[in-house]
Amino acid sequence: MSLLIKVNGDxxxxxxxxSVWDFLETLKLNPRKVAVERNLEIVSKSTxxxxxxxxxxxxxxxxxIGGG
Amino acid sequence: MTEQDIKHKQxxxxxxxxxxxxxxxxxxxxxxxxxxxxxxxAASGAEIVTVAVRRVNVSDPNQPMLVDYLDPKDIxxxxxxxxxxxxxxxxxxxxLAREAGGWDLVKLEVLGDQKTxxxxxxxxxxxxxxxxxxxxxxxxxxxxxxxxxxxLEDMGCVAIMPLGAPIGSGLGIQNPVxxxxxxxxxxxxxxxxxxxxxxxxxxxxxxxxxxxxxMNTAIADxxxxxxxxxxxxxxxxxGRLAYLAGRMPKKKYADPSSPLSGLI
Numbered sequence: 001m002s003l004l005i006k007v008n009g010d011x012x013x014x015x016x017x018x019s020v021w022d023f024l025e026t027l028k029l030n031p032r033k034v035a036v037e038r039n040l041e042i043v044s045k046s047t048x049x050x051x052x053x054x055x056x057x058x059x060x061x062x063x064x065i066g067g068g
Numbered sequence: 069m070t071e072q073d074i075k076h077k078q079x080x081x082x083x084x085x086x087x088x089x090x091x092x093x094x095x096x097x098x099x100x101x102x103x104x105x106x107x108x109x110a111a112s113g114a115e116i117v118t119v120a121v122r123r124v125n126v127s128d129p130n131q132p133m134l135v136d137y138l139d140p141k142d143i144x145x146x147x148x149x150x151x152x153x154x155x156x157x158x159x160x161x162x163x164l165a166r167e168a169g170g171w172d173l174v175k176l177e178v179l180g181d182q183k184t185x186x187x188x189x190x191x192x193x194x195x196x197x198x199x200x201x202x203x204x205x206x207x208x209x210x211x212x213x214x215x216x217x218x219x220l221e222d223m224g225c226v227a228i229m230p231l232g233a234p235i236g237s238g239l240g241i242q243n244p245v246x247x248x249x250x251x252x253x254x255x256x257x258x259x260x261x262x263x264x265x266x267x268x269x270x271x272x273x274x275x276x277x278x279x280x281x282x283m284n285t286a287i288a289d290x291x292x293x294x295x296x297x298x299x300x301x302x303x304x305x306x307g308r309l310a311y312l313a314g315r316m317p318k319k320k321y322a323d324p325s326s327p328l329s330g331l332i
Contacts, residue, residue, distance in 0.1 A: 008123040028129040035121075035168035037160070042167050060123065062164050064134050066105055067120025067150050068095025068235070068284025 003055040014053065021048040024061070034063045079308065081279050083116075083257055084173055084205040084226040086144075090115045091274065092304045093146065093259065095284025099293065102137040108287055109138060111297035116144040118175055118282065120151070121165045140169060146207065148175040153188065155195035162199060173226070174199070175261075177209035185235040185262075187211050193219070200224045209261050212246040214253060221256055228254055229282060232273060233263025236285045240269035244276055251277045267296075267303035274307025275315070 003014050014023065020043055024031045036043040037060040043051050053059070080087045094114045099105040109117055117138060125131055138145075147165030149158035155178060162174045178195055180188040187210055199206050200223060207227040208220050217228045230250055233239035241247065241263065251258045257279035264270050264283045273281045281304055290296035 008126055010126070027126055029124060029126075033133060033135055033168075034124055035164040037164055040160070042163050045167060060164070061126065062121050063124050063168060064119040064145065064147065064165075065122045066096035066099060066102075066134055067122075067148055068097045068118055068288075 001055075003053065003057075005053060005056065006058045008059070008061055017052050017054065019049050020051045020053065023053055023059075024048070027061075029061065034061050036061050079312070081257060083207075088115050088144075090301075090304075091278075091280035091308055092270075092301055093118065093280060093282040094287060094297070094300075095282070096134060096138065097150075097284055098288035102132055102134060104293060105134070106137045108293045108297040109143070111294045111301065112287065113301045114143070116146050118146045118148045118284070121147055121149075121161050121168065144173070145169055145171060146173060146175050147171065149177050149195075151179070152177070153179050153181075153191070155191040155198065158191070158195045159198050162204060163202075166204070172203060173205045173207070175207045175209065175229070187231070189213070189216055193223070196220060196223050196225060207259075212243045212250065214246060214249040217250045217258075218253060221254060225256065227257045227259055227279075229259045229261035231262040232260040232269070233265075235262040237263060238265030238269075238286055238289075239263055240265050241272045241276070244272070247273070247278070248276050264300075267299040270300050270303040271307035271310070274304055275310050277311050280304070 005012055020036055021031055031048055039058055080089050090113045092112055092114050093116045094112045095118045096105050149161045152158040152161055158178050176195055178188050178191040180186045189211055196206055205226045207229055208225045209229045210216055212230040232241040259280040259282050260273040260278050261282040264286045270281050287293050287297045
């Protein structure tokens with residue numbers, strides 16, 4: 001069953017439930033360089049492997065950029 | 069080296085339990101590319117840089133990242149909340165920053181409106197309370213109000229950072245009297261954050277007795293940012309030395325430099 005989720009404000013379909021770690025890898029993002037918020041809660045990096053994305057989840061994936 | 073020279077070399081400052089030599093903190097925004105950012109940071113001699121937290125571009129994951137050009141192992145990353153207009157957004161941003169980098173030292177700025185980017189102090193107090201309760205070490209961008217600054221220090225902020233002029237304005241230190249009052253009363257570092265336009269402005273801030281200066285646009289928007297970064301480094305050092313040396317009193321009339329005795 002595919003899942004409908006929101007990633008950084010945009011809707012996206014994934015084919016099956018994935019861990020946050022695996023999902024970041026499908027996006028070709030280095031999990032060490034980003035932080036993830038899931039439904040307004042921080043996902044601790046130490047739990048990226050065991051946290052499963054569920055249908056309807058809202059994810060924010062952020063990193064550091066230049067700023068003053 | 070004389071004793072005084074040695075003292076200059078040892079003129080470090082303490083921030084949240086860490087010791088720093090450079091009193092210049094620089095932002096990493098507005099540069100033409102990451103190469104220029106890295107070159108300007110190197111020329112500035114800064115040991116701390118401010119960084120912003122933003123959404124990753126999910127559709128283009130191969131875009132270069134700041135961490136590939138400025139290694140957080142070599143330089144202290146100070147995540148900011150630029151662009152946040154509510155305490156909630158600021159706290160949310162810094163929680164993500166802490167998770168992304170693992171650092172507790174953060175720069176809180178909660179803005180009031182787009183035109184002035186002046187701090188919203190009510191929201192700033194609210195965010196400060198939450199962040200300190202959650203174990204963050206908060207360097208706080210604030211208005212040049214000594215009473216507000218005292219309150220922020222009492223709440224546990226690790227540095228007080230009043231604006232010298234609106235963010236990005238380059239107008240220089242508009243409020244030396246208030247800044248001076250804030251420095252005199254503080255038991256934590258006071259840094260001018262925002263308003264510096266050129267090297268002399270940075271020197272003025274340091275001559276007032278600030279522990280440091282934070283700037284971004286003054287360097288990034290200069291015609292030659294890397295050269296201006298070096299100018300700022302020298303200005304901050306120069307202003308600091310002048311502060312330590314103690315300036316002469318101002319007088320209303322002339323006072324000859326050459327002796328009057330022995331005139332022909």
